[in-house]
Amino acid sequence: MNAKPEILDAKHIMLAHGNGGRFMRELIERVFAPRLANTLLDVQADAVPLPTPDGEIMFTTDGFTVQPLEFPGGDIGSLAVNGTVNDLAVSGATPLYLSLNAFIEEGLEVAQLERVVASLGRTATEAGVKIAAGDTKVVRRGEGGGLYLATTGVGVRDRGIRLGLDRIRDGDVILVSGPVGDHGIAVMLAREQFGLHGELLSDCASVLPLTQAVLAFPGLRFMRDPTRGGLAMIAHEIRRATGMGIHLDEPAIPIREAVASVCEMLGYDPLYLACEGRVVAVVAPADAPAALQAWRALPQGQSAVMIGRVTKAKRFVVMQTALGGERMLDELDDDPLPRIC
Amino acid sequence: MNAKPEILDAKHIMLAHGNGGRFMRELIERVFAPRLANTLLDVQADAVPLPTPDGEIMFTTDGFTVQPLEFPGGDIGSLAVNGTVNDLAVSGATPLYLSLNAFIEEGLEVAQLERVVASLGRTATEAGVKIAAGDTKVVRRGEGGGLYLATTGVGVRDRGIRLGLDRIRDGDVILVSGPVGDHGIAVMLAREQFGLHGELLSDCASVLPLTQAVLAFPGLRFMRDPTRGGLAMIAHEIRRATGMGIHLDEPAIPIREAVASVCEMLGYDPLYLACEGRVVAVVAPADAPAALQAWRALPQGQSAVMIGRVTKAKRFVVMQTALGGERMLDELDDDPLPRIC
Numbered sequence: 111m112n113a114k115p116e117i118l119d120a121k122h123i124m125l126a127h128g129n130g131g132r133f134m135r136e137l138i139e140r141v142f143a144p145r146l147a148n149t150l151l152d153v154q155a156d157a158v159p160l161p162t163p164d165g166e167i168m169f170t171t172d173g174f175t176v177q178p179l180e181f182p183g184g185d186i187g188s189l190a191v192n193g194t195v196n197d198l199a200v201s202g203a204t205p206l207y208l209s210l211n212a213f214i215e216e217g218l219e220v221a222q223l224e225r226v227v228a229s230l231g232r233t234a235t236e237a238g239v240k241i242a243a244g245d246t247k248v249v250r251r252g253e254g255g256g257l258y259l260a261t262t263g264v265g266v267r268d269r270g271i272r273l274g275l276d277r278i279r280d281g282d283v284i285l286v287s288g289p290v291g292d293h294g295i296a297v298m299l300a301r302e303q304f305g306l307h308g309e310l311l312s313d314c315a316s317v318l319p320l321t322q323a324v325l326a327f328p329g330l331r332f333m334r335d336p337t338r339g340g341l342a343m344i345a346h347e348i349r350r351a352t353g354m355g356i357h358l359d360e361p362a363i364p365i366r367e368a369v370a371s372v373c374e375m376l377g378y379d380p381l382y383l384a385c386e387g388r389v390v391a392v393v394a395p396a397d398a399p400a401a402l403q404a405w406r407a408l409p410q411g412q413s414a415v416m417i418g419r420v421t422k423a424k425r426f427v428v429m430q431t432a433l434g435g436e437r438m439l440d441e442l443d444d445d446p447l448p449r450i451c
Numbered sequence: 452m453n454a455k456p457e458i459l460d461a462k463h464i465m466l467a468h469g470n471g472g473r474f475m476r477e478l479i480e481r482v483f484a485p486r487l488a489n490t491l492l493d494v495q496a497d498a499v500p501l502p503t504p505d506g507e508i509m510f511t512t513d514g515f516t517v518q519p520l521e522f523p524g525g526d527i528g529s530l531a532v533n534g535t536v537n538d539l540a541v542s543g544a545t546p547l548y549l550s551l552n553a554f555i556e557e558g559l560e561v562a563q564l565e566r567v568v569a570s571l572g573r574t575a576t577e578a579g580v581k582i583a584a585g586d587t588k589v590v591r592r593g594e595g596g597g598l599y600l601a602t603t604g605v606g607v608r609d610r611g612i613r614l615g616l617d618r619i620r621d622g623d624v625i626l627v628s629g630p631v632g633d634h635g636i637a638v639m640l641a642r643e644q645f646g647l648h649g650e651l652l653s654d655c656a657s658v659l660p661l662t663q664a665v666l667a668f669p670g671l672r673f674m675r676d677p678t679r680g681g682l683a684m685i686a687h688e689i690r691r692a693t694g695m696g697i698h699l700d701e702p703a704i705p706i707r708e709a710v711a712s713v714c715e716m717l718g719y720d721p722l723y724l725a726c727e728g729r730v731v732a733v734v735a736p737a738d739a740p741a742a743l744q745a746w747r748a749l750p751q752g753q754s755a756v757m758i759g760r761v762t763k764a765k766r767f768v769v770m771q772t773a774l775g776g777e778r779m780l781d782e783l784d785d786d787p788l789p790r791i792c
Contacts, residue, residue, distance in 0.1 A: 131680050131783025156675060157511035157542035157606065167508065170498035171550035171603060173588040201498035209512035211601035213554065243603065247514040249790065255594035260552035262512065262584065262603035265498065334497060338475075441473045449590070 123218045128248025137246060141220065142212075145227040149234040149241045158242055160207055165266040168203035170194060174259040177449040179226060181300035183293075183311030184386070186259055187230030189451060192316050192386060193337065194263040195237045199321040200333040200389060202273050203265030208234065209243040210261055215254030226257065237316040239263070255449070275351035277331040280422040283398040284356070287320050287389040287405050287414045288313065289364040290341050294383030295372050297450050310368045315387030320411055323404040329394025330401065336390055337451055339442050341417075342381045344390050345427040346441045348420060355424025358439070361432045362417045381429075382442055384450045392420065464559045469589025478587060482561065483553075486568040487575070487582050499583055501548050506607040509544035511535060515600040518790040520567060522641035524634075524652030525727070527600055528571030530792060533657050533727060534678065535604040536578045540662040541674040541730060543614050544606030549575065550584040551602055556595030567598065578657040580604070596790070616692035618672040621763040624739040625697070628661050628730040628746050628755045629654065630705040631682050635724030636713050638791050651709045656728030661752055664745040670735030671742065677731055678792055680783050682758075683722045685731050686768040687782045689761060696765025699780070702773045703758045722770075723783055725791045733761065 126133040174190045184192075191208065198205040210230070214223065234241055242264075296312040317335055324330055334344050341363070345356045365380050373380045387410065393401050398416060405411030427439040467474040515531045525533075532549065539546040551571070555564065575582055583605075637653040658676055665671050675685050682704070686697040706714075706721050714721045728751065734742050739757060746752030768780040 131684060134679075156538040157509040157544060157604070159507040159608065160510050162508055166500040167503055167605075168498040169501050169548060169550065169584050169605065171552055171584040171586050173552040173554055173586045173601070175554065175588045175590050197497040203498060207510060209510065209603040211512055211514040211552065211603075213514055213516065213599050213601075243510050243512040245512050245514045245601070247516045247599070249516050249596055249599070252593060253596040255590055258554050258588070258590070258599065260514070260554075260586070260601040262550040262552075263498070264508075264510065264605070267500070 121220055123214050123216055123220060123223065123248060125216050125248055125250060128214070128246065134246065141224055142227055142244065142246070145224065146231040146234070146241050149231055149239065160242060160264060162206065163266055165268055168198055168201055168265040168267050170197040171260065171262040172197060174451060175255060175449050176297060176451055177255060178300050179222065179256055181297045181312060183296055184314035185226050185229050186257060187226040188233040188314050189386060190259040190261045191230055191233040191237060191239070192314055193451065194261040195239060196317045196335045198263045198265035199316070199318045200335050201267065202271040202321065202325055203267040205237060205239045205263055205265040205318065207242040207264040208239050208261045210241050211259065212246045213254055213258040214246060214248050215256050216248060216251045218256050223257065237318060271325060273330065273332050275332055275348060278348060278352050278392050278420055279394070280354060280420065281395060282331055282392045282420045283395050283416055284418040284420065285391045285393060285398065285402060285414060286341065286364065286417050287317070287411045289366045289369065289413060290336060290385050290388060291365060291369040291373065291380035291383035293386040294450055295369045299372070310366065313385055313387035315410060317387060317389045319408050320389045320405060323408060324391060324401045327393065327397040327401055329397030330391065331394065332392040334390050336385045336388055338384055340382045340384060341390065342427065342439045343442060345439060348392065349427055352420065354420050354422050356418060356427045357421050357424060358418035358427070358429040360429045362415055364413050364415055381439065386451065462561055464555050464557055464561060464564065464589060466557050466589055466591060469555070469587065475587065482565055483568055483585065486565065487572045501583060501605060503547065504607055506609055509539055509542055509606040509608050510604070511538040511542070512601065512603040513538060515792060516596060516790050517638060517792055518596060519641050520563065520597055522638045522653060524637050525655035526567050526570050527598060528567040529574040529655050530727060531600040531602045532571055532574040532578060532580065533655055534792065535602040536580060537658045537676045539604045539606035540657070540659040541676050542608065543612040543662065543666055544608040546578060546580045546604055546606040546659065548583040548605040549580050549602045551582050552600065553587045554595055554599040555587060555589050556597050557589060557592045559597050564598065578659065612666060614671065614673050616673055616689060619689060619693050619733050619761055620735070621695060621761065622736060623672055623733050623761045624736050624757055625759040625761065626732045626734060626739065626743060626755060627682070627705065627758050628658070628752045630707045630710070630754060631677060631726050631729060632706060632710040632714065632721035632724035634727040635791055636710045640713070651707065654726055654728035656751060658728060658730045660749050661730045661746060664749060665732060665742045668734065668738040668742055670738030671732065672735065673733040675731050677726045677729055679725055681723045681725060682731065683768070683780045684783060686780060689733065690768055693761065695761050695763050697759060697768045698762050698765060699759035699768070699770040701770045703756055705754050705756055722780065727792065
């Protein structure tokens with residue numbers, strides 16, 4: 111008889127944890143299942159039934175490759191839950207279920223994997239979603255970046271809700287729920303190669319309370335969370351989809367002191383940096399004050415503000431500076447910060 | 452003004468293709484969208500609505516890391532579609548929608564990515580599923596294995612259908628829809644390091660016609676597709692879940708000559724090798740002959756056969772050999788063939 115070592119003996123992930131046999135089962139039963147206990151439907155089944163209330167079923171997916179895996183204010187686990195929860199939330203849906211894929215690199219510390227999975231479970235519970243399906247693969251050392259995650263989300267949306275780029279009209283107002291760039295800079299500072307350390311936390315959080323607070327406004331046209339590519343990316347998306355220009359008011363855009371000073375030091379533009387807990391909303395002018403008020407009544411929306419307008423009078427994304435001048439915001443070509451989400 | 456190179460200029464994937472900006476949009480618009488045209492709902496939205504007929508909504512997910520990315524009979528694209536389609540099919544559902552995550556390594560040849568995405572699109576069309584959501588991430592050279600995919604599937608199941616390990620009874624019959632081990636050996640032979648070349652094709656295919664052919668039998672207890680860990684893994688799953696033993700009839704198990712001889716040469720047991728287009732079904736004895744007949748009437752089920760029984764009289768997974776002896780099939784510990792799916 112062979113001796114049968116157990117995963118608990120292993121401090122680091124081995125290829126055998128990915129083979130479909132006993133080690134893989136133990137990885138799932140001992141590392142994943144207990145930490146997802148309240149959020150997991152069934153680890154055994156090929157496919158599971160999803161009880162869903164009446165409404166439109168909404169679907170989205172995202173991959174996560176953030177480096178380092180843990181950073182001030184979050185980790186790849188909380189990011190993978192909130193990222194997909196937020197894509198459902200900004201589409202006007204209530205997130206219900208997630209699937210989870212983990213690509214684990216041989217040699218990853220089991221203790222770190224346990225921390226990330228625990229964070230993932232907590233974040234799912236807080237956001238009110240269940241991890242309803244999952245899969246793990248183990249890849250060889252040098253063929254992965256420690257851990258990559260993918261989550262796919264299912265939610266339900268009231269049949270009356272219609273949001274979209276096609277609903278945006280000339281003169282609509284652009285709101286943002288809080289300061290931009292925190293996530294990008296927090297992750298960057300967590301990378302040792304920059305030699306900088308900050309107190310700044312990622313804004314990684316569910317935006318569901320924010321989106322639900324404004325869903326009832328008939329003038330709500332469109333919402334999006336400014337992740338990869340940041341605020342500038344969303345402005346360009348609106349411009350491309352509508353053919354109208356975007357006028358942004360630079361002094362109005364909320365940016366933390368710490369973010370602004372790191373950006374100045376290293377030459378980044380905070381408008382291109384990822385947020386992971388903010389919402390950009392386009393709203394008819396008549397509803398803008400009440401929408402802002404609804405956001406400001408929430409802890410995560412206290413610094414919500416109007417930052418610009420959609421306008422037929424312009425063709426580009428133009429930013430009015432504090433001194434009254436104008437500068438054009440280019441579309442992003444190069445990657446200011448790779449592996450930020 | 453900067454010169455603005457386009458993705459079509461690039462023969463290999465660059466990090467900038469993952470940054471959320473113009474290059475990523477071009478990657479999606481030029482490489483992914485056209486090849487998924489008939490199967491794609493919307494590449495722009497954060498989340499998309501899924502129109503679903505009445506029934507239980509079924510959910511599953513799987514990750515794919517096969518190496519090499521292309522092999523005789525399939526590639527990582529066809530595998531990623533069929534793998535998830537098959538998990539829905541064996542649960543008794545009709546697959547409707549997939550999400551797709553691609554983790555692309557910097558330096559991957561764009562032409563190869565285009566072939567894989569085209570295959571993925573064709574396979575989805577054949578299986579009758581739409582790619583309803585997608586995301587791409589680009590990771591640095593040396594932090595990925597060329598391309599990893601994850602797919603999450605949504606299907607619908609008639610409310611009357613109840614399949615599960617808990618429905619298995621003493622004396623139930625085990626059927627397999629075709630020869631085992633083809634996929635595992637085909638992928639292995641495609642790896643240059645073995646110095647072997649064969650004509651063997653992977654069995655990678657949708658099993659939906661097979662599962663739909665037997666769904667109406669009241670004696671159908673449970674179905675599964677023998678992927679990672681193979682037939683032996685399923686036998687152990689049934690044993691663990693039911694507490695009953697499994698009696699397998701070795702000479703009855705269909706194995707192609709080519710698979711058997713490669714296994715003999717390299718010391719593999721074909722019962723542990725992955726299939727990607729076979730079904731194992733557990734059926735009440737009364738329905739077994741008709742279920743077999745239904746499978747044999749299909750092109751992909753012509754060599755379907757009964758291979759064993761579930762029995763209270765045993766506690767292990769036991770195989771009766773051609774000579775009348777018995778040997779125990781251990782649960783898989785080590786990985787016979789990593790990155791097979």
